[in-house]
Amino acid sequence: MNKILHKIYLFLILLFLYAPIATLVVLSFNASKTRAKWGGFTFKWYQALFQNEVILEAFYTTLLIALLSALFATIIGTIAAIAMNGMKKGSKAAFMAVTNIPMLNAEIVTGISLMLLFISFGMRFGFSTVLFAHITFNIPYVILSVLPRLKQMNPSTFEAALDLGASPVYAFFKVILPDIFPGIISGFLMAFTMSLDDFIITHFTKGPGLDTLSTKIYTELKKGIKPEMYSLSTLIFITVLILLLLVNKTPKDKKNKKGSLQEEIIL
Template structure:
């Protein structure tokens, strides 16, 4: 009896979490603009979506910005973590505290502070300022995922590598990097998701002509409900499900291979 109530509770919870998404998808195929009445199947909102140059541009900017900012912040974060690992304790505490600021600060405070910086130094806001802002808020996460890996690494292996004749660069490339790889990958994943999802910081740090999907959705939703947004949402949900499916597949293959090896 108790079990049944628990199942019911979880069921209601998932209804709460997923009903909005299903409604969104359902009405993307609606013929009329109404979101309350079903008046027949149609793909016209998708056609409208693909005709919209603004949305295509926004999609392009979102992806390119995420790729650039993830690459740069992963490399910058990893290199910096290596440095921070070796600097004096006092300096390390200072750097890490500053590093924490973008993480605990409300997005909107980070956003306006960067906006003021750009305008003060006369940097025209646009795509590049958006990318710089994304690098700024994702690098701290990379550092925070890489640093614990370095701390738990056996420091003797670096000495062993150099004793055996490795140059410092070789030691980093062949010993340290493989050791901290899981941290680097986790950091890169966080950076990518944060960049794709960001709204507030991009909103304040880009020009009118350059938008990302979040800004575009915000502007469309502010003007009122329109099924083209639903069509966009449906495509994004489909993309995510596909992504999860592929990652799961790869993960499972990996696991079964490991089992076979044993």
């Protein structure tokens, strides 16, 4: 009885979370141009998508910024996490507090603060300002997913490698890096996802002429969203869904590694 109630509750929550997503998928096949009416099933928006250079350009920009910002954030964040792990309590707490600012502060405040910074330093708004902004809010995700991995590590493993003749650099790449790698990967994926889904901070730090998918959609709001946007989103969503299913279906013998990696991805 209880179990059935649990299942029903889970189902309702899933319905709540996925109803809008299902709606968008349905709209991508809607022959009618307005989202208010169902005009029959069609693939034409998928064909139109590949001719719509404005949307494809925005998609490319979005991906490039997500990739680059996640990459830089992963490098800076991982190095920072290693440094923080070796710090004394006081300075570590100070670094932690700074790291938490972009996580806890309102996105709108982060956005305008960066906008004011770029204005004051006379930077030209465009790709680089958005990239800087994204790296900034991505670093904390990397730090917060690498740091627990480092903490878990037995500090003696590094010393054991030295003891067995490894140089400190060799020991880092052979012993520490593999141990914290799942954390680095999950930090990267988290950063990538966050960057991809961001609208508010991009909104304040982009210049005219540059658009990510989010800002493109925002400017289209008043005129009405182009149905190609729905088909692009559906394609992205389905791709990720399939990737996730594949990850879940990987052979069981690597279960241990995969399990911990997956946990990392979530947390």
